[in-house]
Ligand SMILES: *[C@@H]1O[C@H](CO)[C@@H](O)[C@H](O)[C@H]1NC(C)=O
Ligand SMILES: *[C@@H]1O[C@H](CO)[C@@H](O)[C@H](O)[C@H]1NC(C)=O
């Protein structure tokens with residue numbers, strides 16, 4: 001049998017058939033090259049969009065029934081139908097295994113607190129534990145969560161050097177104890193950190209930075225954020241002091257607003273250029289509590305646009321504050337991979353400017369027509385639910401959006 005097989009193979013590889021094989025291989029190579037060129041041209045759109053999602057789109061477009069709630073899924077999404085269907089599949093199938101190791105009273109498993117600037121981290125830890133996505137069976141898991149809270153470590157006064165060592169020891173412990181990390185060198189693992197100190201503390205393990213999915217609040221390139229791999233966590237300062245804004249256009253009589261510390265170059269310039277302006281309400285100091293209760297927050301209700309320049313990091317809780325209070329956020333950053341920007345079309349509910357535009361700020365904002373302003377404002381109200389954490393989590397809230405981003409980044413190859 002074996003010899004016969006060998007003979008047949010030999011016969012097939014006669015000189016003439018070899019030439020034709022070479023010919024067809026060349027043809028195939030050219031075809032592949034052409035289709036790649038076509039695809040890369042097709043997908044070099046300015047807004048990031050996943051080719052996976054686009055491929056699904058082609059298959060499912062006609063399968064979507066004309067639902068009553070269709071309106072909800074319009075405008076603000078890059079691909080409303082794809083989002084709706086993929087999201088439903090994610091809710092049904094997505095499973096995450098949380099490593100059970102580590103003493104919950106130190107830095108593991110439990111969040112520090114659900115308030116303050118970095119509460120997104122705490123909410124995520126709490127939400128995933130009480131969500132349908134958690135599985136105790138690693139064989140069912142699409143992704144593995146490394147539950148180490150750098151925010152909590154910081155709260156306990158751990159030095160930066162010690163934090164790096166703790167993270168390293170913990171993750172190396174998981175690598176030697178369980179078989180899961182080595183199967184993919186960590187590409188199906190993720191961790192979550194809102195404080196930028198967490199990003200730095202994980203840098204002791206290059207594979208953690210390079211391979212695993214990092215869900216971080218400061219998604220700028222100077223902390224090595226990789227948009228197709230990592231996830232931008234929205235920074236949300238909850239609980240909100242006042243109720244959400246909406247249907248209140250008549251009260252938004254002022255053009256633009258910002259009040260805060262001058263802790264970055266762009267903030268210094270913003271304050272210097274516009275501090276005395278009569279239409280832009282720009283103040284280079286936080287509004288003192290002595291002025292009156294919640295004066296800062298109430299200002300968000302009175303303005304059409306709320307200016308959000310980066311501070312010590314590109315991110316700022318001001319963006320989600322603006323969204324909550326119904327004020328159109330004006331992002332003033334050169335490099336900021338905005339949260340969920342592979343799902344949501346930020347140009348539909350915000351104004352995105354480069355730092356250099358600060359000198360033309362008033363001209364740019366006054367140039368936005370009343371109709372465009374109304375449309376932006378209505379869309380801000382539509383996205384509010386995506387930028388809010390809840391306990392327990394509810395569909396389409398910040399937690400579910402982060403889960404959806406993780407779902408988009410999980411690889412279909414199972415081991
Ligand atoms: C850092 O770790 C060392 C050794 O465990 C410990 O003695 C020291 O107190 C720690 N320092 C801080 C600031 O956590
Ligand atoms: C994973 O690989 C590392 C490095 O090769 C090794 O030290 C570790 O023991 C492996 N883990 C398991 C569970 O085999």
Ligand SMILES: *[C@@H]1O[C@H](CO)[C@@H](O)[C@H](O)[C@H]1NC(C)=O
Nearest residue numbers: 246247248249250251252301
């Ligand atoms: C507009 O502002 C007034 C005064 O602060 C307030 O009473 C009213 O409820 C606001 N209107 C809307 C639609 O929010």
Ligand SMILES: *[C@@H]1O[C@H](CO)[C@@H](O)[C@H](O)[C@H]1NC(C)=O
Nearest residue numbers: 270271272273274275276277
């Ligand atoms: C704003 O007004 C203050 C006080 O009158 C003045 O000192 C400052 O130079 C003014 N700033 C600009 C940019 O005109």
Ligand SMILES: *[C@@H]1O[C@H](CO)[C@@H](O)[C@H](O)[C@H]1NC(C)=O
Nearest residue numbers: 360363364365366367368369
């Ligand atoms: C004003 O808006 C028009 C049309 O929307 C645009 O072409 C123009 O560049 C804008 N000008 C400025 C200064 O933003």
